[in-house]
Amino acid sequence: MSSKPKIKDLLVESACEHNKGKKSSCNAPTPGATTGGCALDGAQIALFPFADAAHLVHGPMSCIGGAWETRLTPTSWSGRDLTQTGFATDINNNDVVFGGEKKLAAAIDHIAASYAPEAVFVYSTCVPALTGDDIDAVCKHRSEKHGIPCVPVHVPGFVGAKNLGSRIAGEAVLQHLIGTKEPEETTPFDINLIGEHNNTGELWRYRHLLEELGIRVLSTFSGDGRIAEIRTAHRAKLNVIVCAKSLVSMTRKMQEQYGIPWISCSFYGKTDTSNGILAIAEALGDADLIARARALIAREEARLDEKLIPYREIFAGKKAVLNTGGNKAWSIASALQDLGIEVVATSVRKSTEADKAKAREYLGENAILMTNPATEQAKVIDDTGAQLLLAGGRSLYTAIKKRIAFTDVNQEKKKSYGGYDGLLVLAEDLINSLQNPVFELVDRKAPWQK
Amino acid sequence: MAEVRRKSGKPLQVNPHKLSQPMGATLAFLGVDRCMPLMHGAQGCASFAKVMFTRHFCEPIALQTTAVNDVIAVLDGGDYSISESVKNIGDKVAPELIGVHTTGLTETKGDDLRGVASKIDVPLVYVNTPDFKGGLESGWTLTTQALIDQLTEPCDRIDAQKIVLVPHVSLQPIEVEKLRDFIEAFGFKVVAVPDLSSSLDNHLGEKQASLSSGGVTVDALKQLADAAFVVTVGASVKPVGATLQKKNPAIRHHHLDHVSGLQGTDALVAWLLEASGREAPPPVVERWRKRLQDAMLDSHFSIGQTRFLLVAEPDHLAAMAASLREVGGKVALAIATVDSPILGDIEADQVIVGDLEDAENISAAYDLIIGNYHTESLAHRAEKRAVMRGFPNYEEIGNALKHDVLYEGGAYFLFEIANAAERMREAQVHHEREQIKLGRAVSLSG
């Protein structure tokens, strides 16, 4: 049977909030008015953090040239970090005409011989998908030959955008890896973290707290992940989705197949981190665990509050406008509120209905939910007297024009703001922004301007 | 000359530095004022290119995609997705030009770009740039040729003062500007095609990436054919000379493989003197030549004892190798992204078309690395030092203003490389001393 997932099924995902209203619109990018990566991009984001697996992109250089070694997803894997190693078949004219299967097979052989990975993910891209390379057959054959799983991931960009790609990645892992190995031991508190990519080390900001409670992270999909662990993921007692709606289909199927319940959490800022830890304890349903979780949360919050005192003084009375996408619209807002900053507006441009509702709930009655932040934010800054704009790099100019402080919140950020301690990092960065004279200075009139 | 290996022989690239042909095309279109580059393919290729150039230049990048999806991939010959894109772009902005360039997907489908373009009623230039052929350099060159081919009006007059300058893709914005100013100092008017010097040069402006801003104007492109000369810099853009000459056979073509180092710049000056009929260059040029001479002497000791790994596009390799060789730098290995006729002329022990795995496999052969962002982690693993040059450089800011060419930039380049080589040796010496200390401590306690 082909491992190509049924795209339509993935698009009409019953457990996915945001598909309630619109059935397949996420699959129809508008020509000439589309931003964002393709399915391949999404699959890479989802799977690349497995540092003990090789990630082989079967396609031309467009598919990997600008994409490898760009994501800061650190690993504690002691072997060579294959997250930061780029593999591509770099298909040429010949492969287009005569097919690229032989080349692909030889590429896997090269990787198996030189890098001894725990698995090889083979990403199919637009051209080989169109010319019809049988990637499943190559993977199957090479899995047998080398005795390691070679997992086909069918993500040619023409099937859809990033979200779909990460769902397909989840499917591939479900079909080819999960359930192929038994854990050495199990505990009543085994969980999987799904959708946690450990970007900039966010996982490491809270993992130790879970472990302190005796909650074992059996596997992660895929931050600081191990292939050997994800293969045992079917024995977990609970799936925890971290900030990743696109993986709901994966956890729902794991519930059907293995009876594993799932919850969704965020570990961004104090409130969310506390809620997340408690939710996990409650879902595991052990009274003693819940009590210990409560105690730990109280201890951590007290510790953090103590450290935040000097910051709160500085941030008192400060107002911020937030322009960032999706669930960040409320998760960062919540972190800012933890610091004592009033969030007067946030963007809901790409948010789902649930995210919008949540943003409203977090920000309160008077906050402005911007549907078109690019054009709205300047006026919102004027109207609210905000002193701080948190947004992607593109909005920098707005801040300069308005002469207010700016902090970049985009994905390539180099620091982790996650967990309890991430809040302190965020606080430092915000203070640096607020105190930096550059935003006032840079747009001052030149001596020859009147 | 070097031993040249023109084919990789491996079934894959490991830690690739090669970039795709459509990316080169995008960049060339960004050198045209008020242009919207439109990549014809599925949405991902444009997104990757956009992210890469945004990070390299620290600038918003204008780029759209025809967003071909699975239904369209089968049914459409490009008509629908391109004309829809043009319409949708037009709803938001008013570009002077739309630059359609293809990808592997749409080329494999066999879309008839010329046919589609002929039916579209807005200023549009199209170019076929499948990514299973060529690379960054060829994408840039094909696009430059397409711009001239499709926009430049034939002409039979000559403006004796006018020069069309065609830089290769690896010349950074400030280098194009310096080169233009240099030539203009000899009394010429220069039009650079493409011209990144005013579009991606890190200047503060109200840039929302809706369109490219700065660059050669469409009007200027139309009127290129009255130039007295077309000057091509870099072997990859040499064919552009003939493309322009088709519009006016009276245009004379002068080609330079590079304008780096003393000899490379001397060659340009010699030609400029001849072409302008001047006896001597402007004083500032003379002054910079003397500074470069001094820089060569100051840096020769350090660079002369250093073995280099160069990783870059072919034209960029040729330029950097020439600069280093002039002060005794030993180029142990030069790794090109793609094959090029220029590879045979590079003075190095070994020149190969390859990837960074190839470099890692013979890391004993070199000390200092000059290459793109990905060479940083190579340097780390191989315990070397890397100086960042070429696309992409995510590690550092200020890439658009890095100036390595002509007498002036040549001096900066030598200083930077010599300093990096010294720091590398100091670190090695420090490391060795630490080892000796440790060794003593061990022997005493033992």
Ligand code: SF4
């Ligand atoms: S859209 Fe297709 S060809 Fe382009 S990067 Fe994505 S998978 Fe590769």
